[in-house]
Amino acid sequence: DIQMTQSPSSLSASVGDRVTITCQASQDIRKYLNWYQQKPGKAPNLLIYDASNLEAGVPSRFSGSGSGTDFTFTISSLQPEDIATYYCQQYDNLPLTFGGGTKVEIK
């Protein structure tokens, strides 16, 4: 199985701050990485696919980059509604695997 390691596991930032989350795959997954946002009590919501493509309707302050084994997710200007846990997920190989999540809070 491909292991996905996310860091940090949690972070606290101020409104307007730039927030960065990293995800490392245990082997080359090319560009096949998604980022999901999960708010408390809700299902995950796809934000970014193919490492850097923004899903339709997702605000442009969210972005992703990377390929191979190292990936980055960025919120350019943190908003109160961005409070959530963010997960990366690889889909280069089965079984599909997720990172452990990063909980984002407002300072």
Added chain:
Amino acid sequence: QLQLQESGPGLVKPSETLSLTCTVSSDSISSSSYYWGWIRQPPGKGLEWIGSIYYSGTTYYNPSLKSRVTISVDTSKNQFSLKLTSVTDADTAVYYCARHSVGGSPLKPFDYWGQGTLVTVSS
């Protein structure tokens, strides 16, 4: 707008079988463009893919659960289902059904999710 809705018992006894159904609305599960999947999330923990199915019945399972999991599809009812046998406390989780995005492969992102249903394993 596509909608997915999980249904089934919220409480299952240890060693018994967990059974859930996902009903798909506003799209045909028989579309050749999509796979349909199950994902679970233990309370306070991360996400685990359980398996996925195509309308034809082709399935892919997570090897960690494969010996206990069966996913099936009923195109006449626009539903797909999950059965997990010999459950233990470790199977307590919110279970989500979801659609893989267009492409006719399980190697696609999950673009639509159900709201999730909590299943507790307890005597």
